[in-house]
Amino acid sequence: MAGMGEEEDLITEEDPLTGQGDGSARARRSPCSDPAHWLHRIVVLVFMCFLGFGSYFCYDNPAALQTQVIQDMKLNTSGFMQLYAWYSWPNVVLCFLGGFLLDRVFGIRLGTIIFASFVFVGQIIFASGALFNRFWLMEAGRFVFGIGGESLAVAQNTYAVNWFKGKELNLVFGLQLSMARLGSTVNMNIMGWVYDRIKDLMGSAGPTTLGIALMIGATTCLFSLACALVLGFLDRRAERILKKEQGKTGEVIKLTDVKDFPLQLWLIFIICVCYYVAIFPFIGLGQVFFIEKFDFSPAEARAINSVVYIISAPASPVLGFMVDRTGKNVLWVACAILATLAAHMMLAFTFWNPWIAMSLMGLAYSLLACALWPMVSFVVPEHQLGTAYGFMQSIQNLGLALIAMAAGAILDNRGYLFLEVFFCACICSECYLSS
The missing domain is CATH 1.20.1250.20 (MFS general substrate transporter like domains)
Incomplete structure (x- = not known):
């Protein structure tokens, strides 16, 4: 009888959506x-x-x-x-x-x-x-x-x-x-x-x-x-x-945790800002740059300006797996920074085919994203991760807002060469901090 009761309960228990036995x-x-x-x-x-x-x-x-x-x-x-x-x-x-x-x-x-x-x-x-x-x-x-x-x-x-x-x-x-x-x-x-x-x-x-x-x-x-x-x-x-x-x-956000952040975390924040301000504002202004310097058509300029995203789509999972397997996040961050600096210098000071520089920038961008963001979990305890990531994104958006305005002003007054030098300076500051 006990077995029959359990079986009957199983049959008559209703599915909350259909009203049928589960x-x-x-x-x-x-x-x-x-x-x-x-x-x-x-x-x-x-x-x-x-x-x-x-x-x-x-x-x-x-x-x-x-x-x-x-x-x-x-x-x-x-x-x-x-x-x-x-x-x-x-x-x-x-x-x-x-x-x-x-x-x-x-x-x-x-x-x-x-x-x-x-x-x-x-x-x-x-x-x-x-x-x-x-x-x-x-x-x-x-x-x-x-x-x-x-x-x-x-x-x-x-x-x-x-x-x-x-x-x-x-x-x-x-x-x-x-x-x-x-x-x-x-x-x-x-x-x-x-x-x-x-x-x-x-x-x-x-x-x-x-x-x-x-x-x-x-x-x-x-x-x-x-x-x-x-x-x-x-x-x-x-x-x-x-x-x-x-x-x-x-995410548990507690602003009082900010005072306990170690120096290494603040360095990660600064590297994050200095890197991304040399990527997104450049892409935002890139189309005219490729038209003016390399005499591309608008369609060609749009295509080359999207290369960073095109490469990032398939490369991010692969590079993320590579970083996970090796575990040398700091080394990969340094490699990504140096590769991005090389890409900007090629765009600024040479007339080499820009597909080379933009492809290198796309790989470097994907590599840095895979290697830098997990480093936050290495330097703060788990209960502070929500606050740390929230602060990191906040500083990143503040930097992007300010640099977007600065990049526009530099381009209006000095031109693309000076703007590229500015981006190179931002990346050089990263190289110093990461070392």
């Missing part, structure tokens, strides 16, 4: 709809990878349309680079608050949808600023876009940990990074073509043509928002079926 419901679910099956998790992974596609695609819309934005909106380079500065300003603060909002306020599902909505709305405002020929509205759009962009990346990583914790996690992070770089690459190579097709239809260039092109770019953000909604549904469904808790970021 055993029979589980048996009738196909592998693609069973949250415990690997096929279902692959479906989730597809939506997870595309979650950040729109954000990365639209982040570098200004770089892909550098000439068009400057001409149509009647800007100088300093004004143009404000579009990158306004993205970074909110993230000086939100790097601390994003994980807290996901964990304690919104929850991962609602938080992801909210941040994806900020990205979409921000891009719409940005495009509307061009349509109405109001540059201040474009800046406001980039600010709203920035509110969602970095926090959406935190949400994406949280979903990955929640669904793939264990031996698959490194591969999943590598795939997510590859998809992000794919978004950046597609943007660099397609937005100029989109602008040209709209110009042909309109009969002339101008703010309206630019605004329509940016509105078309916003469809990628809408697609990412749709992925956030589907992920929310799938995660809620899995939570009810598998009786699991909603994912947490694992």
Whole structure:
């Protein structure tokens, strides 16, 4: 009788979604709809990878349309680079608050949808600023876009940990990074073509043509928002079926921990800032550089400007595996810095084919990302990791905002050669600190 009672309990226990007995419901679910099956998790992974596609695609819309934005909106380079500065300003603060909002306020599902909505709305405002020929509205759009962009990346990583914790996690992070770089690459190579097709239809260039092109770019953000909604549904469904808790970021932010940070961690922060300010502002301004110095066509310039992202997509997982196997993070960071310095010096002082320098920069960028960020966990205890990474991202965004404005001013007043010397100086300061 005891055995029959246990069997009856198994049969009559209801599935919270179907109302059927759990055993029979589980048996009738196909592998693609069973949250415990690997096929279902692959479906989730597809939506997870595309979650950040729109954000990365639209982040570098200004770089892909550098000439068009400057001409149509009647800007100088300093004004143009404000579009990158306004993205970074909110993230000086939100790097601390994003994980807290996901964990304690919104929850991962609602938080992801909210941040994806900020990205979409921000891009719409940005495009509307061009349509109405109001540059201040474009800046406001980039600010709203920035509110969602970095926090959406935190949400994406949280979903990955929640669904793939264990031996698959490194591969999943590598795939997510590859998809992000794919978004950046597609943007660099397609937005100029989109602008040209709209110009042909309109009969002339101008703010309206630019605004329509940016509105078309916003469809990628809408697609990412749709992925956030589907992920929310799938995660809620899995939570009810598998009786699991909603994912947490694992970030515990305590600003009082900052006073206990060791000197090595501050050096990592400075190296991070000095490195990234020599990469992203250069890509933001790179298209015109390749047109002016190497006499490339706009299409060729856009293609070469995207090489860093093209290489980063497949190289990041491979280089991450290499760093994990060797464990010599400091050595790999030094190699990445020296390679980036060599790439900038080739671009500044030679007329060698820039594909060489940009390919080297792409490999170095991927290598540094794989080697530098894990070093934080080597020098601070686990309970301070959330604060350390939040502070690192905050300083990085502050540096990017300030250097974006400085790079625009240098280019307006001194030209590309002086700007490249400035980037080389930033990297040389890294070489001194890393040694």
